[in-house]
Amino acid sequence: MLTVNAYAATSATEPLVRTTIERRDVGPNDVLIEIRYAGICHSDIHTVRGDWGPQHYPLAPGHEIAGVVTEVGSEVTRHRVGDRVGVGCMVNSCRECEYCRRGEEQYCREGNVQTYGAVDRDGTITQGGYTTHVVVNEDFAVRIPDALSLDAAAPLLCAGITTYSPLRHWNAGPGKKVAVVGLGGLGHMAVKFAHALGAEVTVLSQSLKKREDGLRLGADDYRATSDPETFERLADSFDLIINTVSAGIDISAYLGLLKVDGALVNVGAPAEPLPVNVFSLLLKRRTFAGSAIGGIAETQEMLDFCGEHGIAPEIEVITADQINEAYERVLASDVRYRFVIDIATLN
Structure with a gap:
């Protein structure tokens, strides 16, 4: 076992603290990664505070991991020592079900193994990227293109792929009108991707205070949802709406912004249910979906796409001692647009 430095939650109510955790020995199909940077995702806060159910503590969160391979198992073929790699939201799956076989491990029939706070196949509880090192199966580490800096690459492993995947699945591109609800860690990446894919992009935000940012990031239009006229003027306008916020919104009102056969896709994960008026769906054959x-293959595709098109998140790099402050700032929407921890400050 390898003992490594970490920043972890000891309960749902206490601040995260410096500690150590143990990593398993490198197996034949494993790689040991020296973590250089780890992004802070809203999911980290929900999880450590028990919003999505009870957790095992101590718990080191973090599923936006960028680093360098420092050791490989005897049977590893995908990676070599020195490779720049990333680890996202999952570190294992059954590998045998129909979804795993077609490269959609995120929908593994048995449930994929989350990067932290999950029971791994060997019965241990996984620990995430707020640590100096991680050991993962080679198949769940992806290559980071040389064109991407490691600090900027880290948030792509969650915020990036979470928004890229539905845009690809619902065919965002030339001739399509896409709306992005919320301009935060997820939303700003959705804007960048939708623009790069050739879609016409509108940001729907509570206010216009980030309008200049939205247009700079690639939006063609920016509307305030606090203005009731927004929903009247934009009725029946969009082919696709990506909802990135992790709070309750009036889903039926947003469904009214879709064209016939349009889709509203939720990627934000609020703790409370989102009620829907079924007539908002029936009368225009609209879809309310999640993603x-x-x-792993699509995550690699996304990283390569970012490398080729010069796409990277807007980040603020912090030290490990600033994590608790960063959590409060995330909850206050006081970050543009992703905190990234310099893991060297854990040494």
């Missing part, structure tokens, strides 16, 4: 990250 969860992407498979």
